[in-house]
Amino acid sequence: MRPPQVLLATALLCIAAPRPAHAALTEADLAEVDLAPPPGAALPIGLAFRDETGASLTLGKALAGRPAVLVFADYTCTVACGTTLGIAAAMLGGTGLPPDGYAFLVLGLDPRDGPAEAAAMKAAYLGPGATPAVAARLLTGDASTVRQAEKALGYRARYDAEHDQYAHPLALVVLAQDGRVSRILPALTVQPGTLRLALVEASAGRIGNLGDRLRLLCYGFDAARGIYTPVVQRLLALGSALTILLLGGWLLLMLRRNRRV
Numbered sequence: 001m002r003p004p005q006v007l008l009a010t011a012l013l014c015i016a017a018p019r020p021a022h023a024a025l026t027e028a029d030l031a032e033v034d035l036a037p038p039p040g041a042a043l044p045i046g047l048a049f050r051d052e053t054g055a056s057l058t059l060g061k062a063l064a065g066r067p068a069v070l071v072f073a074d075y076t077c078t079v080a081c082g083t084t085l086g087i088a089a090a091m092l093g094g095t096g097l098p099p100d101g102y103a104f105l106v107l108g109l110d111p112r113d114g115p116a117e118a119a120a121m122k123a124a125y126l127g128p129g130a131t132p133a134v135a136a137r138l139l140t141g142d143a144s145t146v147r148q149a150e151k152a153l154g155y156r157a158r159y160d161a162e163h164d165q166y167a168h169p170l171a172l173v174v175l176a177q178d179g180r181v182s183r184i185l186p187a188l189t190v191q192p193g194t195l196r197l198a199l200v201e202a203s204a205g206r207i208g209n210l211g212d213r214l215r216l217l218c219y220g221f222d223a224a225r226g227i228y229t230p231v232v233q234r235l236l237a238l239g240s241a242l243t244i245l246l247l248g249g250w251l252l253l254m255l256r257r258n259r260r261v
Contacts, residue, residue, distance in 0.1 A: 024162030035169040035184065036154040043070070043179040044152055049107075049139035052118035059105075059149075062137055063177060067202035068103035069195070070173040071187070072155060074166045075108050075117035075138070082125040084170055084187045089126055089136065094192030095199065102199050104136040109157055109166050111143040153181060174198045176205050183207075 045060030062068075071088055073081040085106060092104060108118060118138035126136050141149075150157065157168035170187040172195070182202035185194065 024160040025158055025167055029158050030167055032156055033158055033167045033169060034154070034156045035171050035173075036156075037181045037184070038154050041153050041181040043175060043181075044148060045179045047141070047145050047149055049141040049145065050115055051140075052115050052122050052138040054115040057137075059139075059179065062105055062139070063103055063175070063179060065177050066101060066103050067177055067182070067199045068105050068175040069199070070105045070107060070175055071171075072107050072109055072150075072157070072168060072173075073121070073138075074110050074168070075113045075121045075140075076110065077165065079165070080170060080188075082121060085121070085136070086125045087188060087190070088172055091190050091192050091195050095196035096192075097196060097199060099135055101203075106136060106138040107146070107149060108138065108140045109146065109168060110159075111141065111146050114140050174202050176202045176207070178205075180205075180207060 043059055045058060045063060047059050048056060049059070049062075050056050051062075069088060069092065071084060073085060075081075089104065092099075092102070106118075110117075118140050122136065122138050149155075153173060155169065155173075157166050159166055172185040172187050172190055173181060174183040174185060174195075176182045182205075183198045185198060
């Protein structure tokens with residue numbers, strides 16, 4: 001599935017999904033969801049995880065002395081996590097950088113998820129033919145390990161037990177070879193040129209401005225305020241635009257066929 005189709009499928013899924021009768025997370029809860037790396041923020045490279053194949057590895061081994069793009073995701077998410085991975089992979093493929101020159105890491109938010117859930121998401125959004133050839137490793141860990149990684153990067157997510165989903169920031173965290181946070185980029189609007197520059201700077205050990213907060217959340221419908229959260233609003237708008245274009249193209253094709261007849 002190509003990236004535009006991934007976006008459309010996700011947008012249509014959001015439209016079709018039933019809206020919760022009430023919110024398990026309040027506005028105050030959602031206000032706590034944030035990505036604010038502290039000065040000198042670095043991912044603890046000694047933390048151990050399992051990848052989608054079940055193999056055990058440390059973050060240092062996953063980095064293998066390369067800069068990296070890190071994405072936090074819920075492997076059973078039905079809102080925007082899969083779309084985020086597809087976009088990230090497509091943009092990485094468009095950088096022109098050799099795939100072995102950087103790492104693409106995904107860290108599972110839900111400690112209940114294991115290699116099976118990670119493998120399922122990888123097959124759905126990063127499988128053969130879905131994106132350019134970008135090698136991704138989808139990592140899972142226990143609650144303590146995941147929380148250590150989140151705390152080190154200033155990443156704060158909240159779990160909605162009622163709807164079994166996480167409210168969490170949508171962002172690409174660019175890491176230097178030693179695990180330091182080099183730059184934070186928006187997940188849904190990043191461009192290949194920007195991502196290429198960020199990885200080149202990270203490979204040189206440069207640390208960018210981490211002061212800008214990214215407030216785009218993956219959470220779906222926010223019944224606390226009775227509106228869709230910004231990420232779903234964008235996906236819905238994109239889905240509507242693509243639907244109009246498809247319908248317009250179909251009507252134009254039908255008109256041309258009728259004229260020929």
